Amino acid sequence: MRTPRPDVLAHVGENLRRLRQAAGLNQTTLAEAAGVSRRTIINLEAGEANISLSGLDRLAEALGVTFVDLVGAPSASTRRIDAVAWRGAARESEAVLLSSAPARTEAQLWSWALAAGERYDAEPDPAGWHEMVVITEGRLRIERDEGPITLAPGDYAIYSSAQTYAYFNVHDGLTRFTRVVVS
Incomplete structure (x- = not known):
């Protein structure tokens, strides 16, 4: 548990x-x-x-x-945030903001889990923002304006998040991935 x-x-x-x-x-x-x-x-x-x-x-x-x-909690360190930012319809689907580090503005480290068939639709970020996604379990399809990609464990993608994009679990079980947002 x-x-x-x-x-x-x-x-x-x-x-x-x-x-x-x-x-x-x-x-x-x-x-x-x-x-x-x-x-x-x-x-x-x-x-x-x-x-x-x-x-x-x-x-x-x-x-x-x-x-x-x-x-963040007023007393929290940006090194360890560990807070749920999104929950899907399935109990296992969630996005957890793990940490943050400075970048031009900031960088955020996330741990994501999507149940089979679960989808997360994102709004475009401001120009100059990027995402780095690494798959640790399952298979993830990232649907982007610049074209979809499907990733398996060990695969990664780096792309501009200043576009419409979505995460979709195309695996028959849980898909887990790490996401870094850089602004």
Whole structure:
């Protein structure tokens, strides 16, 4: 039995309010800068909303902070975050933000698992962002604007994530992979 991990949104409300106030922004100004609704910010700060990973990236950028600054526990080190950022319909499907390291802006290390037939559809990241994916178990199809690729254990792919892309488990069992996002 696995130890339950905290949800990546567990600290967003507190961090969002603190970072927004430190930046001297009201909710309306932040909403406009991030391209999200004011209602979303109100609900996030109240701990009552869900938002896409791309939406969190846009909020972090508008605040002038990193994704990890926005989602991390206030006392957490960026070396070990270990928080669930996405869950699929199947219990085994999840994306876990493991860690982060500085890059031009930041680099994020993720551990992903997708159950048979499970799919994750991503929104494009900003220009200049890239992903590095390494398959450790199963088979993963990455559907991208620049063309799909299918990877087996030991295979890897590096590509621009500034495009529409999706992960699809084409294996009849669990597929696991490591993902590094570089911004």
